[in-house]
Amino acid sequence: MTNPKPVSGPQADTAEPPAETAPRDGGPVRSGWRMLLPTMTPWLALGLVLIGGITLFGLIGPHLVGDPGQIRDQGLTGPSAEFPLGTTQTGQDVLAQLAHATRGSLQIGFIVGVLATALSAFFGIYGAYRGRFIDEAFSLLSNVFLVIPGLPLVIVISGFVPRESRGLWTIALVLALTSWAASARVLRAQTLSVRNRDYVAAAQVSGERPWRVITVEILPNLLPVIASQFVFAVIAAILGEAGLAFIGLGASNSSTLGTMLFYAQNGFALPLGAWWWFVPPGLIIALIGMGLSLVNFSIDEIINPKLKNLRLHRKRARRAARLERELARASRRSGQAPDTDAPAAEEPTR
């Protein structure tokens, strides 16, 4: 663990690799961030590809397809060259609807994710940092919100708000208000642990202002947790909104995957065997959920101490193997045995 010798003399070459990871040109910030990034695994790559693809589809798709509301007289036709995903009962293009609905769902997910994360960060971190009365009050508030049953409340609120004023933002706000509490509790616990560490005390002693202590000293150490909660909030919001829209309580001014399913259900798509109408939106929801979950598992590798060590071990092993390969290659080229260098190669991978 410790390396009491100064970086000079015979150890100079082993001290090089750490310097490599922290390049001098604007390096400090980057090396800090690098610790927070999960290692690239096939699963993470798959998740990112899924999320990226669906987001691109939601961003660009609506510009490429025709009017999703246009009614034609060729109702309920299967996939064809003209309509790759067929048409609905009233002859609307399912692909066009899907593009707009994906955009709507992602929008809701993103807005709710940001709002819920901001709420939980404020109530969780600020309360825990200040302690005493504010902590008690904030944690009481989040406990109250925690025991409120989410979906029934969402249904009641959505039903209570008149349909005309039930826009995207109303739904997003309702979903955010019912979903921040659990994350706030987790953040509070984490903050209580971080707040008592010596480096926070040291920052206070050196005269940092409270908001700087929170944002610069505490927050970065919570970022993986917050990122994971954000991803989770997005999944929950997309699913929650789909559920609401499916029972007819969705936003009136936007179409989402949930509203598509709602119309498919009302148009008897299932009994009529029109699979092209309800399978695509269902599949997109499932793929979004899958992609975000895969990303979340990778973030979990950073947060979870058990997985974290495993990850560091793997990283170290990979690095040692790479160094060994390079040494072997170098020695093959120069025709020397790498025996003397091999143990030294493993040391700097700490």
Place this chain on the structure above:
Amino acid sequence: MTSVQVTDLVKDYTIRSGLKRTRLRAVDHVSLELTPGRTVALVGESGSGKSTIAKILTRMERPTSGTVDVRFDDGTPVPDAAYRREVQMVFQDPFASLNPFHSIEHHIARPLRIHKRTGTKEETHRSVLDMLERVNLTPADNIAPRRPHELSGGQRQRVAIARALAPGARVLIADEPVSMLDVSIRLGVLNLLGRLQREDRLAVLYITHDLATARHFSDEIVVLYRGRVVERGPSDAVILDPHHDYTKLLALAAPDPERPGRVASDAGPVDRDAIDDGVCYDHFTGRWREAGVPAAAEERT
């Protein structure tokens, strides 16, 4: 130059268990004086109130009663705004006192920026390198962009010392600065502290439970037991001629090259309750006085 006069410091903690509340007196009428160029060692076991005194001096805790009077050399009191600049602390655990997220440069640059010691970015960067070189961390431009986990315990503690001195501190509270370090590098860190103290004429409060380093490093020793000062005096006098039972116990626990063999067996099992924490021996006056009472109270004959 700045000196600190601590008078009759009392700190009570309230312990709540259910509806019952009990009061724990962690620090009981402790008086100290820190003057430029001198080191006062505060010695005592865990729970004797050493760290509480450090927290009060660094204004992380409020004392229940008593005063901490910090003055410049010309006698003017240090204003609140400058307090954090004048009084700084080195923490016990170098593995916990540096934020794993930030670079070494950040840790030293922040105090410099907060206390407006430097203006531009390049100026700050240069000062950071200077500070690192002052604490023997070379090559400084190699160390600065690293993050704490890449350094050893001794190197980290040097960074912590550089951070404490960065604002231009004149009073340094060192809370067991070497207890978490390898034995082999303790002396290096202590000698560094000693050198910096001489260079800057710092007033140092050295908190420790180790009498041997206290003698090596400090001019005056204050022995703390259960929140009370039980003995005080010049280092050599306290260690070579301990008067209080508790100090004798501490002195026995320290290894002594002239008295080989196992020490614990001659000391025998110690009856802790028999140690009297109500009296204090002052080597400066050569008299016993009552402990845990205001400093102005009459001395015991």
